[in-house]
Amino acid sequence: MSKPTLHSPAPDFTAPVIGGSYKAGDSVTLSELRGKNVVLYFYPKDDTPGCTKQACGLRDGWKEISKKALVLGVSIDPVKKHAKFIQKYELPFPLIADEDQKIVNAYGVWVEKSLYGRKYMGTERSTFVIGKDGKISAILEKVKSDEHLEAVLALL
Template identity: 90%
Template sequence: MSKPALNSPAPDFTAPVIGGKYKAGDTVTLSALRGQNVVLYFYPKDDTPGCTKQACALRDGWKEISKKAAVFGVSIDSVKKHAKFIQKYELPFPLIADEDQKIVNAYGVWVEKSMYGKTYMGTERSTFVIDKNGKISAVLEKVKPDEHLDAVLAAL
């Protein structure tokens, strides 16, 4: 699937979530977050170098970013792996477990990747900023972990 276009409605979903105000067993529904800006950042895998750098930058900028939007990380990792990642790095925001790959597909970030000459399917590091009305207000594609926080803040 292709990525949702700017100013189009953000694809809705209900998925398992943990962290922030969410506890094990909770789910989050995107449409229930209307009335606030939402940052959905998609990343490949918990506790890997780039993903850790990206998550920790958001953690370190939390005071500023949390005033502007609700932030959710999304990967295909399990809630259990997310909980360990959150605890290890003291992440203040929730992570969504997309084990069935419905959200990464709906947002067009489940893509063919290659490393060392081998191709495989994986999550593209991309971020979607969703406005208070549930529309896509920014799409940040293939963001670099070091530049992610600044790019998100600029988009808000």
């Protein structure tokens, strides 16, 4: 699927979530967050070097970013793996489990990737900033893990 464009309505979803104010068994619906800025960031996999660096960057800048927006991380990992990742790195924000890949497909970030010449499908590291009106106000594609926090703060 293609990516949503700037100023278009953010594709809605309801999905399992854990962390932040959410506990095991909870779900989150994007449209219920209207009235708040939302940083929806997609990452390939819990507890890998780049994804850990990205998540810890957001954690370290939490005091500043949490004043401006809600942060939701999305990967295709299950809730149990997210819970371990959150606990291990003391992440203050929730992570969404997109095991059925509906959200990554709706946002066009489930893409063909290549590693050492081997092609496979995976999540492209991308971030969508969704305004209070539910429309996409910014898109960061192919984000570098160590530059993510600064890039997001510059957009809020």
